[in-house]
Amino acid sequence: MAVRELTALCEEIADCPNCALARTxxxxxxxxGPAPADVxxxxxxxxxxxxxxxxxxxxxxxxxxxxxxxxxGLSREQVYIANIVKCRPPGNRDPQPEEVAACxxxxxxxxxxxxxxxxVTLGRFSMAAWFPGExxxxxxxxxxxxxxxxxxxxxxxxxxxxxxxxxxxxVADFQKLPALLASPDAEAPFAEAAEAAxxxxxxAEAAEAAEAAxxxxxAPLL
Ligand code: URA
Numbered sequence: 001m002a003v004r005e006l007t008a009l010c011e012e013i014a015d016c017p018n019c020a021l022a023r024t025x026x027x028x029x030x031x032x033g034p035a036p037a038d039v040x041x042x043x044x045x046x047x048x049x050x051x052x053x054x055x056x057x058x059x060x061x062x063x064x065x066x067x068x069x070x071x072x073g074l075s076r077e078q079v080y081i082a083n084i085v086k087c088r089p090p091g092n093r094d095p096q097p098e099e100v101a102a103c104x105x106x107x108x109x110x111x112x113x114x115x116x117x118x119x120v121t122l123g124r125f126s127m128a129a130w131f132p133g134e135x136x137x138x139x140x141x142x143x144x145x146x147x148x149x150x151x152x153x154x155x156x157x158x159x160x161x162x163x164x165x166x167x168x169x170x171v172a173d174f175q176k177l178p179a180l181l182a183s184p185d186a187e188a189p190f191a192e193a194a195e196a197a198x199x200x201x202x203x204a205e206a207a208e209a210a211e212a213a214x215x216x217x218x219a220p221l222l
Contacts, residue, residue: 002035002036002113002114002115003034003035005113006035006110006113006114009030009106009109009110009113010028010030010031012106013028013030013086013106014027014028014030016028016086016087016102016106018102018103019087019098019099019102019103020099021085021087021088021089021090021099022087024087024088024090025051025087025088026051026052026088027051027054028054028086028087029046029050029051029054029055029056029083029086029087029088030082030086030106030110031056031080031081031082031083031086031110032055032056032080032081032082033076033077033078033079033080033081033114034077034078034080035080035113035114035115036113036114036115036116037078037079037080037114037115037116038078038079038116038117038118038181039074039078039079039080039116039117039118039120039177039181040079040080040081040082040110040111040114040116040118040119040120041057041065041069041079041080041081041082041120041122042082042083042084042107042119042120042121042122042126042129043056043057043061043081043082043083043084043122043123043126043156044083044084044085044095044122044123044125044126044156045083045084045085045086045087045088045089045092045095045125046083046085046086046087046088047059047061047088047092048088048092050088051087051088056081056082056083057081057157060158060161061156061157061158061161062157064157064158064160064161064167064170065081065122065157068157068170068171068174069174071171071174071175072174072175072177072178073178074177080110080114080116082107082110083126084100084103084107084125084126084129085099085100085103086103086106087099094125095125100125100129104129107129111149116149117149117150117180117181117184118143118149118150118151118152118177118180118181118184119149119150119151119152120152120154120177121151121152121153121154122154122155122156122157123136123154123155123156123158123159124136124156126153126156127139127153130146130151130153131144131151131153134153134190136153136155138190139153139190140153140154140155140169140173141153141154141169141172141173141176142187142188142189142190143176143180143187143188144187144188144189144190145187150180150184150187152173152176152177152180154170154173154174155169155170155173157170
């Protein structure tokens with residue numbers, strides 16, 4: 001039932017004229033995976049490979065995502081993977097607020113149909129859809145309940161391709177998923193996390209600088 005509705009939604013997205021990206025895309029990249037699914041990963045926007053294939057995360061960042069999922073005992077086939085924005089921004093520039101807004105309704109309908117126990121946001125743009133104004137360096141790896149769903153912010157895999165020191169951080173964050181899925185009430189709110197981890201400002205600033213210093217997620221993957 002959910003699968004049929006998701007397929008219909010993907011067909012609707014394929015013809016979407018709602019923002020300027022409709023004029024430059026090769027095709028839309030709505031998302032892939034089962035429904036329902038315990039985990040839904042939400043990235044930023046398709047890159048050139050995704051625009052060419054119609055599938056999310058098929059380049060190097062996608063291969064790392066597969067490895068990260070495997071480190072959590074999950075396979076890509078078990079997880080629904082989508083992006084905040086369904087069409088490639090030209091030159092892999094950052095998605096604009098009006099483009100994110102134009103796709104928001106699609107994303108909300110996808111989430112309702114996939115009905116995940118945990119939403120994993122990948123990177124700052126995806127994080128900002130749930131936690132505007134937050135810093136990825138401060139809140140990554142800590143799940144918080146938003147409107148009844150657990151949302152776990154993580155660094156974007158592409159950031160770890162350029163900053164090797166972020167890779168173990170991502171692995172450690174992904175490895176928290178099995179416990180979270182087993183006890184979905186065991187969220188770790190950000191405030192608690194910051195207190196537990198010690199003097200927050202310097203640590204968070206350093207990590208934030210790391211993600212900000214990384215090139216835009218897909219740009220170097222082309
Ligand atoms: N990066 C993303 O955020 N999404 C993709 O689909 C590919 C790379």
